[in-house]
Amino acid sequence: MKSRQLFALACLLPLGIILAAFFLIPLVRLFLIGGGGEAGFSRYFRVLTMPRYYEALASTTILSLAVTAATLLIGGIAGIFLARNRFPGHGLLVAILTFPLAFPGVVVGFMVIMLGGRLGIFGQMTLALLGERMVFAYSIIGLFVGYLYFSIPRVLLTVMGVAEKLDNQLIEAARSLGAGPFAVQRDIVLPALMPAFVAAGSICFATSMGAFGTAFTLAAKIDVLPMVIYNVFTESADMATAAALAVILGLCTWAVLALARLYGGTNVAAAG
Amino acid sequence: MNRVAYLLALTLTVLTAAFLAVPSFMSMLAGVTQVYARGIASGLTTDWIVEVWALYSGTVWRSLLIALATLIFTLLLGVPAAYSFVVRPTRLTRLIDEVMTLPLAIPGLAIALAMLQVYGGWSWLRQSSFFIIIGHVIFTLPFMVRAVAATLSAVDIKTLEEGAASLGAGPLQRFVDVVIPAAAPGILAGALMVVTLSIGEFNLTWMLHTPLTKTLPVGLADAYASMRLEVASAYTLVFFIMIIPLLVAMQMAAIAARRSSGVRP
Numbered sequence: 270m271k272s273r274q275l276f277a278l279a280c281l282l283p284l285g286i287i288l289a290a291f292f293l294i295p296l297v298r299l300f301l302i303g304g305g306g307e308a309g310f311s312r313y314f315r316v317l318t319m320p321r322y323y324e325a326l327a328s329t330t331i332l333s334l335a336v337t338a339a340t341l342l343i344g345g346i347a348g349i350f351l352a353r354n355r356f357p358g359h360g361l362l363v364a365i366l367t368f369p370l371a372f373p374g375v376v377v378g379f380m381v382i383m384l385g386g387r388l389g390i391f392g393q394m395t396l397a398l399l400g401e402r403m404v405f406a407y408s409i410i411g412l413f414v415g416y417l418y419f420s421i422p423r424v425l426l427t428v429m430g431v432a433e434k435l436d437n438q439l440i441e442a443a444r445s446l447g448a449g450p451f452a453v454q455r456d457i458v459l460p461a462l463m464p465a466f467v468a469a470g471s472i473c474f475a476t477s478m479g480a481f482g483t484a485f486t487l488a489a490k491i492d493v494l495p496m497v498i499y500n501v502f503t504e505s506a507d508m509a510t511a512a513a514l515a516v517i518l519g520l521c522t523w524a525v526l527a528l529a530r531l532y533g534g535t536n537v538a539a540a541g
Numbered sequence: 542m543n544r545v546a547y548l549l550a551l552t553l554t555v556l557t558a559a560f561l562a563v564p565s566f567m568s569m570l571a572g573v574t575q576v577y578a579r580g581i582a583s584g585l586t587t588d589w590i591v592e593v594w595a596l597y598s599g600t601v602w603r604s605l606l607i608a609l610a611t612l613i614f615t616l617l618l619g620v621p622a623a624y625s626f627v628v629r630p631t632r633l634t635r636l637i638d639e640v641m642t643l644p645l646a647i648p649g650l651a652i653a654l655a656m657l658q659v660y661g662g663w664s665w666l667r668q669s670s671f672f673i674i675i676g677h678v679i680f681t682l683p684f685m686v687r688a689v690a691a692t693l694s695a696v697d698i699k700t701l702e703e704g705a706a707s708l709g710a711g712p713l714q715r716f717v718d719v720v721i722p723a724a725a726p727g728i729l730a731g732a733l734m735v736v737t738l739s740i741g742e743f744n745l746t747w748m749l750h751t752p753l754t755k756t757l758p759v760g761l762a763d764a765y766a767s768m769r770l771e772v773a774s775a776y777t778l779v780f781f782i783m784i785i786p787l788l789v790a791m792q793m794a795a796i797a798a799r800r801s802s803g804v805r806p
Contacts, residue, residue, distance in 0.1 A: 276712035277629040280621035281637060284682070287618055288640055292679050295655035296647075302658055347557050350550040364792075365558040368565070371784045373743040373758045379765050379777060380564035383571070388578055388770055390567060421557060450543050479648025482743040482758070486765050495650050499748075502654065512658070515651035523646040 303513035312513045322497065322514060328409075329494040330521075333477035336413060340420040340473050341466055347421075348428030349458060352435075363429075370422045374415075374482020381406045381415040381487060409491045415483040420476065424469040431465035432458075464532075471529030475522040494518050565781070572775035589775035593764075597776060600760035601783070607670055607756060608739040611677040615685040615735050618678070620728060623689035624720050627698055642683045649680065649744030657748065670754045676745040681738050685731035692727025692798075693720070726798045733791045737784060757783070 304310035316322045351363060369377070385391045385406040395403040405411050435458065443453050481495040498518065502511040572590065575583040622641075626634045644652055656676060666672050701723060705715045721728075743758040750759050757780060764773045 273712060274629065276716075277625045280625040280716075281634065284618045284622040284641070284686075285637055287614075287678065288637070288682075291656065291660075291675050292644065292652070293640060295652075295659045298658045299651070299655035343553065343557055346550055347554040350554050354547070354551075362554060362558050365562045366554075368788065369561050371737050371741055371788055373741040373761070375743050375758055375762045375765060376741075376777060376780065379568065379761070379773060382765070382770075383564035383567045383774075390563065418561065421561065450546055475646060479650065479744075481648065481650050481747070482762070485747070485762060488766075495648060498650060498654070508658075511654060515648075515654050519647040519651040522648060523643070526646045 299512050300516050302509055303516045306509045308509070312509060313517065316510055316513050317517070321492070325492045325494045325497040326517070328491060329478055332409065332412060332416065332491075332493065333474050336416040336420055336477045337470050337474045339413075339417055340424045341470050343417075344421050344424030344469070345428055345462075345466065348425045349432050349462070351425075352429045352432035366425050367422045369419060370426070372419065374419065374480055374484075375486045376482075377415050377419045378483040378486025380418055381411050381483070384414065385411055407487055411487050412484060412491060412493065415487065416477045416480060419480070419483070420473045423476070424473055427469040427472070428462060428465050431462055435461055467529050467532050471525050475525050478522050478525075479518060568774045568777050569781065570774075571771055572778040574771065577770050577774070589771045590778065592772055593775045593779060596772075597757075597760045597764070597779075600755050600757045601779065603670060603754065604740050604757035604783075607674055607677060608736045610670075610674045611681060611739040612732055612735050614674065614678045615682050616728070616732070619682055619685035619731070620689055620721070620724060621716070623686045623693060623724070623727075624698070624716065626686065626690050627693040628702070638686075641686060644680050645683055649676075649742070650748065652676070652679065653745045653748030668751055668753065673746055673749050673754060673756065676749050677739045677742055680742065680745060681735040684734045684738065685728075688731030688734065689724050689727040692724050692730075696723045698723055726794070729794050730791070730798060733787055733794060737787045737791065740783060740787075741780075 303312060306312070308315060317326070347366065351359065351366075369380075372380070383389055385404060387402075387404055389404070389406060392402040392404055395401055405414070439457050439461075440453055443457050448456065479495060480493070481499065484493045484496045485499075494514065495518065498511050498514045501507050501514065570581070571577040573585050573587065574581055575586050575588075622637070626638060653676060656672075660666055660672065698720060701719055702715050705719045710718065741758060742756075743762065746756050746759055747762065750756060755763070761773075761776055761780060764776045768776075
């Protein structure tokens with residue numbers, strides 16, 4: 270029995286050492302650097318009173334909330350629809366809708382350029398229809414579209430996974446008792462899918478808050494927090510401020526995911 | 542669902558699929574078009590792909606190498622840990638599980654900044670691809686461990702092990718002869734996930750790379766910022782060609798796993 274315990278411990282040890290050395294210790298160090306120098310730990314509050322930083326935090330939060338709401342609506346409807354209906358082309362649609370899951374943020378940014386950049390389809394269409402080439406890729410709309418692009422596949426998969434397991438007997442029972450299609454959705458389907466929506470929504474929000482590659486490619490004029498952190502780090506080399514902002518951002522995304530998990534869903538976010 | 546609701550939902554789903562597919566399709570097209578602004582009428586060409594290969598093939602090989610190294614490390618660290626998680630769940634394993642999944646909740650940018658603070662000064666490490674590999678291992682480990690642990694709990698590895706133990710097999714022999722074969726579907730699913738994520742990782746890699754350790758996504762960011770649209774598109778096409786087989790394999794592995802064990806991986 271003793272040897273078994275030792276073996277299980279030995280199995281755990283390498284992972285524990287690597288995590289501690291290359292993740293935990295660096296994270297603690299980042300937190301200490303953010304609280305170092307003359308300002309000390311008051312920097313964590315002070316950075317949030319500086320317009321450049323709190324405005325970035327506010328606009329990133331608003332953008333992420335808007336993306337989450339739009340994604341839950343679109344991904345929710347499409348996910349429930351695909352889970353509950355079978356038709357020719359079903360597999361192809363699911364494949365197309367989940368393909369972008371493997372795109373890095375930079376590629377998503379480029380997809381937005383293909384849609385709304387100077388040579389984008391949207392520009393060509395508006396040129397043909399309205400006689401004016403419209404470009405949205407480098408504005409906040411471009412960021413919104415890009416974040417929507419990488420969020421939809423994640424939400425869709427989560428919703429589909431739960432909707433497929435939905436008990437059909439409940440729906441049949443509600444129908445036989447006289448509930449219309451709308452009432453069935455409102456009273457049976459949506460409550461059953463609530464944990465999936467919470468999980469998917471929290472992942473979507475956290476990923477949007479931390480997304481860096483898409484904003485980087487679009488070089489948008491709007492300052493999202495990850496871009497601000499990157500700029501502070503590279504341009505002014507103000508390490509303490511960059512560290513404090515990174516810790517604040519990390520705490521935000523972690524807290525959202527932890528709260529959602531407390532509510533009941535399990536969520537595993539992926540990179541944006 | 543009644544007819545109107547059905548049609549509305551179908552339309553929304555198809556439009557959403559178009560929103561996702563059209564730009565990737567246009568980009569693939571642009572990568573093989575002479576002059577994208579003039580459309581396909583200007584003629585198809587492989588010149589851009591040749592140019593991309595001449596400029597950036599190094600990033601493709603480096604990304605593949607990093608993905609492979611990342612896979613080896615996640616296997617060596619992750620499979621034994623997953624076994625330990627399932628067979629002997631303790632307060633310690635729960636704690637390690639929490640810490641291990643933390644990199645999914647914290648933006649890659651912050652993790653990379655933290656790594657740079659501690660190890661940025663170690664120039665031999667900072668200047669080698671190994672620094673990027675470490676970042677990718679930290680980021681992909683939870684996917685490997687979760688996939689393997691899910692498979693091991695589904696096959697009831699404890700009972701299987703008891704059987705092997707009663708026949709006199711030692712811990713190491715049981716691990717090699719019983720645990721690893723039982724975990725195989727999970728290992729496969731985890732491995733595909735790890736390789737796909739590593740090849741596409743940008744947020745960490747951008748901070749950790751040097752001009753001599755550029756990966757594919759880093760090169761893509763470079764091309765998007767400084768190259769003409771056709772070259773950027775051809776480069777993106779190369780990336781698509783690399784990940785599509787991985788995604789298809791992932792789908793097939795998931796279907797096979799569901800068929801063989803009746804559980805989702």
